Amino acid sequence: MNMKEALAAAIKAAAVKAIAAGTIKEGDLPEVLLEVPPQKEFGDFATxxxxxxxxxxxxxxxxxxxxxxxxxxxPYVAKAEIAGPGFINFYLKQNWTAELLASIVAAGADYGNLPARGGEKIQLEYVSANPTGPLHVGHGRGAAVGSSLANLLKAAGYDVTREYYINDAGNQINNLAASVNARYLEELGVDVEFPENGYHGYDIVETAKRIVKIYGDKFLHMDEQERLHEFRTIALKEKLAALKEDLEAFNVTFDVWFSEQTLHDADKIKEACELLTERGYMYEKDGALWLKATAYGDDKDRVVIRDNGVPTYLAADIAYHWNKFSRGFDRVINLWGADHHGYIARMKAAVGALGYDPEQLEVLILQMVSLYRNGELVKMSKRTGQSVTLNELIEEVGTDAARFFFAMRSIDSQLDFDLTLATEKSNENPVYYIQYAHARICSIMRQLAEENVVEAAAADYNLLTDATELELIKKLGEYQEMLELAAKERAVHRVAHYVHDLAGLFHSFYNQCRILGVDPEVQQARIKLVQATxxxxxxxxxxxGVSAPERM
Structure with missing residues (x-):
């Protein structure tokens, strides 16, 4: 039990004791909520x-x-005072920070790994961009937030599976094949009309050039449908490989890559429709099959199979979510872009119609990203004249800065990404500021080694009495509670804000307290403190997903 939990339990026990003594009347007692006051004069905790x-x-x-x-x-409370209409401010004895630091030091590098939570398996799906071209910066935000959230949930003790849904079926893949086909024919000098819904990206031209380089005119005289089938296979494989490579360079990996096409091949869409029909949540009207989404609060029913027999996107999504829950996940979390906000109600309705609690599906919406350079909005890539890709962003600012900047704002807010700030080597750049704190500690440890100072097995933490030392210890003590709350709220930006604040407190401590050339016992206590930091x-x-460099 940490200090906050111990104090909360003591407050609740005090109220129960007062009721038993008749000092206050009997009644319902709420949960004890403790906060760290914004000003030190109001104590260590307040409720x-x-x-x-x-x-x-x-x-x-x-x-x-x-x-x-x-x-x-x-035993840790030195005094408690009533403030205002009934707030209670608690001032703790100094030795509580010593015990707190001792417990953090004892945990070592595992500090922050919370106990495993039994019984809830979570599937987290993010990015899931169509494999028809390179990832753009919007996908980058989803990748950074999604993978950070997976890491956060794992640290908080949850059983998490990270999944990418490959949209490798339907019109977008047919349009990909048709686009590559047109560029291939152009490369061979054939005058051809570019498809109306084709993809105009430079990467399509490069794919066509590679096909010509490898295969020459092998496909030129082939039946067009056969050629389109070949190009569909070649282009999909290439785009998916490039996508995986880009994500790995961004420190993003997945446990499962799930193919939409497998749902079609196994007739799972038809099975899902039959199940919903049996359950009374699907009906035929005007030759089409409709999901009775209004039964679960959607504003209207939705077409699942069109009157021409072609499934809508919703059809595959229903089959996919049925598959998710069939695999035993208790909670399914999807990260979607802002343009998918209107899709949430129908997807929750589908989950309910399948026989699951709609609340088992959690959808997080990511707002848009705008890039700025020197205060000016960046609309297009200088290289291609098209949208800035994730790869280009990484080239300009690096993986660490890109990931941190994507994660440091709540997903509910639009992100204005300052490219200029992200490349600065100054304290104004939050990534540099935090990484420099880590590198500075590593430098201290190297200096100590050069001076033949050996870290002792134990230290007297009661010797740490400077205000900067105490504030640093208290901040360290908040870490696990912050992680628990951040995981509960799916708020990775809390982690970014916390570590930035922690770095700031360390820099203040470093400027105030020497480690070399001080009393040996104080030195040992400070060594333990900086190691814990x-x-x-x-x-x-x-x-x-950001590196912690030992030198800068």
């Missing part, structure tokens, strides 16, 4: 428990607060 209890206990909040203080039994910074950066 509005008395104010929250007042209505249920039918008692004045200040009277409840005084009863809690009078009955409080917590290094482990925590690295753990947080690992969650964000």
């Amino acid at each position: 509005n428990f008395a104010m929250q209890s007042a209505r249920g206990l039918k008692c004045n909040p200040r009277l409840v607060a005084q009863a809690v203080i009078d009955n409080l039994d917590c 290094r482990h925590t910074i690295k753990h947080a950066l690992n969650i964000l």
Whole structure:
């Protein structure tokens, strides 16, 4: 039990004791919520428990607060004061930070890895871009947030499977084949009309050039449908390989790559439709098959199979989500772009119609990304005149900066990505600022080794009394609770903000407290403190998929 949990339990116990003594009336007691006050003079922790209890206990909040203080039994509390209408501020004894640091040091590099949670298997699907061209910066945000969220959930003790859904069936793949076909014929001097819904990217031209280089005019005199089939296979394989390569360069990997085409090949869409029909959630109208989405709160029913027998995108998505839950996942989390917001209701309706709780499907919406360079909006790639790709972003700012900048804002807000700031080697660049803190600690440890200073097995943490030392220890102590909350809220930006704040407190400590040339016992305590800080910074950066360099 950490300090916050111990204090919360003591507050609840004090209220129960006061009720038993008749000091306050019996009634329902709320959960004890503790916060770190924004100003140090208001103590180490504060709670509005008395104010929250007042209505249920039918008692004045200040009277409840005084009863809690009078009955409080917590060895770490030096004093407690009532503030305002009934807030309670707690001032802890100095030795609590010593015990806190001792527990963090004992955990070592595992500090931040929370106990495994039994019983809930989570499937997290993210990116899932059509394999018809290179990933753009919007996909990059989804990749950074999705993989960071997977890391966060794993650190918080959840059983997580990371999955990419390959849209390798349907019109987009047919359009890919037709686009490559047109560029191939152009390369061989054949005058051809480019498909109306074709892909105009430079990568399509490069694919066609590679086909000509490898195969020459082998496909030129082939039946067009046969040629399109060949190009579909070649282009899909190439695009998927490039996509995987780009994601790996961005520190993004998946446990499962799930092919949409396998659903069609195994007739799973038909099976899903038959199941929904049997359950009374699918019906025929005007020759088409409709999902009764309104039964689960959608604003209208949705077409699943068109009157010409061609499935809609919803059809494959229904079969895919049926497959997900059939694999035993208790919770399915999808990261979608902002343009998919209107799709949530029908997908939740489909999950309900399949016989699962719609709340088992969780959809996180990522807002748009805008790139800025020197204060000017960047609309197009200088190289291609088309959308800026993830690869180009990585080339300009690096994987670490790109991932951190994508993760440091809540997914609910549009992200203005400052390319200029991301490349600066200054304290204004949050990535540089954090990584420099880690590298600085590594430099300290190298200096100590050069001075033949050996880290002791134990140290007296009560010797750490400087304000910067105490603030750093307290911040370290907040890490695991922050991770738990961030995982619960699916908020990876909390990790980014925390590690930036931690780096700032370390830099303040470094500027205030020497490690070399001080009393040996103080030195050993400070060594333990900086090592704990290094482990925590690295753990947080690992969650964000950002490196922790030892030299800069």
